[in-house]
Amino acid sequence: MEVRRQWVLVGALAISVASCVGTSQMDPEPVPPDDPVSGLLSKGITQLNSNINALSKRMNDVQQASAGTDPVLQELQALDLSGWQLHQQQWVLQRDHLVMARDALRRASKSQGEKGQLLAQWGQHQQQYMKALEELRQQRHYLESKHLEVEARLVERGLQ
Numbered sequence: 001m002e003v004r005r006q007w008v009l010v011g012a013l014a015i016s017v018a019s020c021v022g023t024s025q026m027d028p029e030p031v032p033p034d035d036p037v038s039g040l041l042s043k044g045i046t047q048l049n050s051n052i053n054a055l056s057k058r059m060n061d062v063q064q065a066s067a068g069t070d071p072v073l074q075e076l077q078a079l080d081l082s083g084w085q086l087h088q089q090q091w092v093l094q095r096d097h098l099v100m101a102r103d104a105l106r107r108a109s110k111s112q113g114e115k116g117q118l119l120a121q122w123g124q125h126q127q128q129y130m131k132a133l134e135e136l137r138q139q140r141h142y143l144e145s146k147h148l149e150v151e152a153r154l155v156e157r158g159l160q
Contacts, residue, residue, distance in 0.1 A: 035109070041102035048095035052088055059084050072154050079147045086143060090136045097129050 059081060067077040104118045 038102050041098050045098050048091050052091050055088050076150050083143045100125055
């Protein structure tokens, strides 16, 4: 009976992870029809905001759920939560990147004299963004490896 409960918990966590990549039904903020790039950026920002909020609710649900006293299940639940937190950090980073791009483009269209300064800011921002994104990828790789390791231990224990 205990093994069955463990598999139900693992299955529920896997389904939750798979469903965390939904899209938004909200409309992005209105954009002038002559600015399709800003419109696409705003749409992406809106979708990321919706996904970030939905993921926060799911992480809260996982934190409220009990993995019981089994240390392997507790470790698996903690790894899942860490993975979702990392995913949320990536979405926040991406959203902030899109906001910066949209705002810089809007400012540039309003003030031609500011374009050089905005281009320099964009270059610096782009470098920081790529570095942060790479760090998140490395962390994700570590968490995925660790998660596979813990899952394997759980399966091996169930097969003994």
